[in-house]
Amino acid sequence: MTKDELTVQTGSLDAADAFQAALDSVQVIGGQASVDPADAAVVDAVWATVRAELVARYSGGNRTLLPDAVLPQTVTVDNSYGIRTSGADGSITVGLGLPQNVPLMHIIMTHEALHSFDFAGGLYPVGTAIEGAASLTEHGAGWDILRASAPPAELPFWILSAVAGDARRYGISDGTLAVIQTDCPAGTDSAVIATDAAAAWGMQGGALAEVPVRSHFGTQFLSYLAGQYAYQDVVAWFDEQIEPGVDNGIDPFDLSSCGMTNPGRTQAEVDALRVCLGL
Numbered sequence: 001m002t003k004d005e006l007t008v009q010t011g012s013l014d015a016a017d018a019f020q021a022a023l024d025s026v027q028v029i030g031g032q033a034s035v036d037p038a039d040a041a042v043v044d045a046v047w048a049t050v051r052a053e054l055v056a057r058y059s060g061g062n063r064t065l066l067p068d069a070v071l072p073q074t075v076t077v078d079n080s081y082g083i084r085t086s087g088a089d090g091s092i093t094v095g096l097g098l099p100q101n102v103p104l105m106h107i108i109m110t111h112e113a114l115h116s117f118d119f120a121g122g123l124y125p126v127g128t129a130i131e132g133a134a135s136l137t138e139h140g141a142g143w144d145i146l147r148a149s150a151p152p153a154e155l156p157f158w159i160l161s162a163v164a165g166d167a168r169r170y171g172i173s174d175g176t177l178a179v180i181q182t183d184c185p186a187g188t189d190s191a192v193i194a195t196d197a198a199a200a201w202g203m204q205g206g207a208l209a210e211v212p213v214r215s216h217f218g219t220q221f222l223s224y225l226a227g228q229y230a231y232q233d234v235v236a237w238f239d240e241q242i243e244p245g246v247d248n249g250i251d252p253f254d255l256s257s258c259g260m261t262n263p264g265r266t267q268a269e270v271d272a273l274r275v276c277l278g279l
Helices: 005-008 013-023 037-057 102-120 131-149 152-181 192-197 205-216 220-242 251-256 266-279
Strands: 076-079 081-085 092-096
Touching: 005 013, 013 037, 013 152, 013 220, 037 076, 037 102, 037 131, 081 102, 081 251, 092 102, 102 131, 102 152, 102 251, 131 152, 131 220, 131 251, 152 192, 152 220, 220 251, 220 266, 251 266
Parallel strands: 076 092
Antiparallel strands: 081 092
16 A cells, blocks of 8 residues: 555545654664764674574584584674675675665675575585575575564564565566566667666665666676575475475575585485484
8 A cells, every 4th residue: 555545545644654754763774974883783783683593593403513603703894885795704794885774684684694604614505505595595584583673563664674675686686687588679778678677666766776787787686586496496395305295494594504505405415404403
């Protein structure tokens, strides 16, 4: 329901204004000339929450690697752009050069946590086990952590703000597909085609500025989503083999913590995973 529709339904602007005010109150940090110490403290708190949740979730059974032993205790905060993980040692850097949505940060840092775990643990993921597995992790464990971390009264707005942020990845991916599929008949601007595709996902205003470039150069976000669905098939196969008809909730962190970042779908691996997870 749009704000206009809410106003029509209630006969007043009050409900729409209250809803918008609640959504606008969701914390956003960064985007300043230098890192605000208060913002750095928020990042540290988010990472502490994410790390503790992952340690609690993935420490049972007979795992080869444990999150508490592998994941870094702290992250680096600077004024660069984006959140990233070093492939050399698994260290995580959170750039606050652009504004960062705090609810969405819980999800993104769960994504980076799998990268950190794999790299620091010497697991060397390849193919879909890199971004595909990390994207699948954020849409499982990441969303669970967000829901557990949100103040109950603010949970709907945390979810909505995070969904809006995640729409960027889907919007740009759809823009990329639109560019790949068009033959650009006379008078057609592929930048407009890409922007229209992204806008259909709810991207608007300044967020659309990056769409023409990202949609024409590289397939980063498209590869994230394609890899996610491919790795989801791998995880589902293991879940079904271990206990047919029963959802054990196996996910990429389970495979990585059992040393199976790049599994080959063999019976030997199924048996080893069952023992590792204590199933």
